[in-house]
Amino acid sequence: MKAARFVMRSAGTLIPREVEHFSRYSPSPLSMKQLLDFGSENACERTSFAFLRQELPVRLANILKEIYILPDRLVNTSSVQLVKSCFVDTLIKVRNRHHDVIPTMAQGILEYKDACTADPVTNQNLQYFLDRFYMNRISTRMLMNQHILIFSDLQTGNPSLIGSIDPNCDVVAVVQDAFECSKMLCDQYYLTSPELKLTQVNVKFPGQPIHIVYVPSHLHHMLFELFKNAMRATVEHQENWPSLTPIEVIVVLGKEDLTIKISDRGGGVPLRVIDRLFSYTYSTAPTPVMDSSRNAPLAGFGYGLPISRLYAKYFQGDLNLYSLPGYGTDAIIYLKALSSESIEKLPVFNKSAFKHYQTSSEAGDWCVPSKEPKNLAKERLAV
Numbered sequence: 356m357k358a359a360r361f362v363m364r365s366a367g368t369l370i371p372r373e374v375e376h377f378s379r380y381s382p383s384p385l386s387m388k389q390l391l392d393f394g395s396e397n398a399c400e401r402t403s404f405a406f407l408r409q410e411l412p413v414r415l416a417n418i419l420k421e422i423y424i425l426p427d428r429l430v431n432t433s434s435v436q437l438v439k440s441c442f443v444d445t446l447i448k449v450r451n452r453h454h455d456v457i458p459t460m461a462q463g464i465l466e467y468k469d470a471c472t473a474d475p476v477t478n479q480n481l482q483y484f485l486d487r488f489y490m491n492r493i494s495t496r497m498l499m500n501q502h503i504l505i506f507s508d509l510q511t512g513n514p515s516l517i518g519s520i521d522p523n524c525d526v527v528a529v530v531q532d533a534f535e536c537s538k539m540l541c542d543q544y545y546l547t548s549p550e551l552k553l554t555q556v557n558v559k560f561p562g563q564p565i566h567i568v569y570v571p572s573h574l575h576h577m578l579f580e581l582f583k584n585a586m587r588a589t590v591e592h593q594e595n596w597p598s599l600t601p602i603e604v605i606v607v608l609g610k611e612d613l614t615i616k617i618s619d620r621g622g623g624v625p626l627r628v629i630d631r632l633f634s635y636t637y638s639t640a641p642t643p644v645m646d647s648s649r650n651a652p653l654a655g656f657g658y659g660l661p662i663s664r665l666y667a668k669y670f671q672g673d674l675n676l677y678s679l680p681g682y683g684t685d686a687i688i689y690l691k692a693l694s695s696e697s698i699e700k701l702p703v704f705n706k707s708a709f710k711h712y713q714t715s716s717e718a719g720d721w722c723v724p725s726k727e728p729k730n731l732a733k734e735r736l737a738v
Contacts, residue, residue: 377416378704382494387520387568387670387697390501394517400506407502411495418491420704421484424712428471429481434463460488461658464635478636480712485635487702490665494701497570497669516571524569526606526613527555533578534602541586549589549619552601557608559692565608568694569670577663577674581617581686584659588621588684608692615688623678632676633661670697 393403422430422439429435438460464481501518515521534551541548557565585602593599603618624632631637635658660676667674672690679685691697702708 373412374416374419377412378420380413380416381703381705382414382417382701383410384699384701385498386699387691387694390497390520391517391522391568391694393501394505394520398505400502403502403506407498411498414491414495414701417704418488418702421487421702421708421712424709425480425484426467426477429463429467432463432466434459434466438463460485461635478634481636482634483711486661486665487708489662490669490700491702493665493669494699497699519570519572520568521571522568523566524571524574526565526567526569526574526608526615527553529571529574530578530604530606530615533575534582534604536575536579537582537586540583541590545587545590547590547599548586549599550601552603553606554604555606555608559608559610565606565613567608567613567690567692568697569690573666573669574688574690577666577688578615578617580659580663581688585617585619585621585684585686589619592622593620611692611696613690613692615690617686617688618683620683623680623682623684625680626678629676629678633664635661668700671700672697 392398393406419439422435425435430439441459464485497519501520504516504518513521515523530553531551538548538551555565557563582602589599589602600620605616605618607614607616660674664674667688667690670691672688674689675687677685677687
């Protein structure tokens with residue numbers, strides 16, 4: 356039945372011609388080095404534009420194909436319809452004028468959750484789709500920002516950057532800046548905040564500051580989210596302590612990877628909650644209210660950690676949490692140290708992706724403990 360519904364959608368007018376055409380092609384991931392080459396002194400604006408004109412429709416069309424096979428009740432929500440029309444319009448015009456896709460899609464998920472109870476398989480499919488949807492958006496905005504920042508007549512921002520990429524990104528400086536931004540918010544809300552204890556270890560070039568080729572705004576986004584969570588946990592857990600313990604950060608540059616570990620003593624979280632922290636349908640904050648302003652709220656949507664992890668994974672890195680319930684939490688960011696290995700991680704719509712959405716719920720092959728132990732005396736009496 357699901358396969359038939361997909362065929363009907365594909366055969367009808369629900370999927371525009373442009374989507375069907377461009378989705379036949381696979382996206383072409385770029386490495387950080389290639390993105391830098393686009394912004395070199397010999398960069399050609401015409402070449403860059405020609406690549407964007409060909410690549411952006413392919414990336415958008417691939418993720419649009421997945422939107423069309425989401426549950427009907429989700430696709431039919433007003434917010435998801437708005438996102439879909441936005442993407443189709445962008446695909447046809449090969450430009451993006453919409454800045455609120457993330458909160459609008461988040462609102463669509465909330466509408467869907469309010470309208471019906473999603474089963475575990477649907478929740479798993481939503482997680483799979485949203486990871487790919489937002490990764491697609493990160494990639495398209497990266498390409499467009501690079502082109503605009505490099506070839507625009509208006510020279511704004513840091514002159515040492517090539518587009519949005521810093522060939523000599525000072526990791527410790529970004530850590531300190533993100534910490535200060537989080538500290539300011541923490542002070543405003545709690546009237547206190549923990550201090551920073553920072554250690555850097557440069558294994559690759561001992562004794563030298565740690566620099567890599569990276570996008571400072573992406574790194575700042577990840578760090579700000581982690582610091583914000585660590586500070587809140589620390590202040591709330593240590594409310595009656597004489598003083599707050601510092602947030603400890605260690606930055607290590609190895610031969611292949613850059614690792615940033617953020618440790619707090621905020622009490623940690625139970626093991627059963629860890630996986631939920633990266634779920635788009637889970638949040639510990641109150642549900643936000645959407646309004647017509649462009650600055651739609653993200654707090655409360657539960658998107659801080661999952662989006663931060665996508666930023667890490669975008670160039671083949673990762674972001675993980677390790678909790679010691681009752682003590683604290685370690686958050687670790689992994690990034691590639693070599694620009695030639697920092698290659699875009701892009702979703703592609705193919706048979707494997709389609710099959711993922713068709714997975715049915717099957718009985719588990721491990722016992723699930725009941726809430727109450729069996730009364731064996733009653734079992735014997737029944738026999």
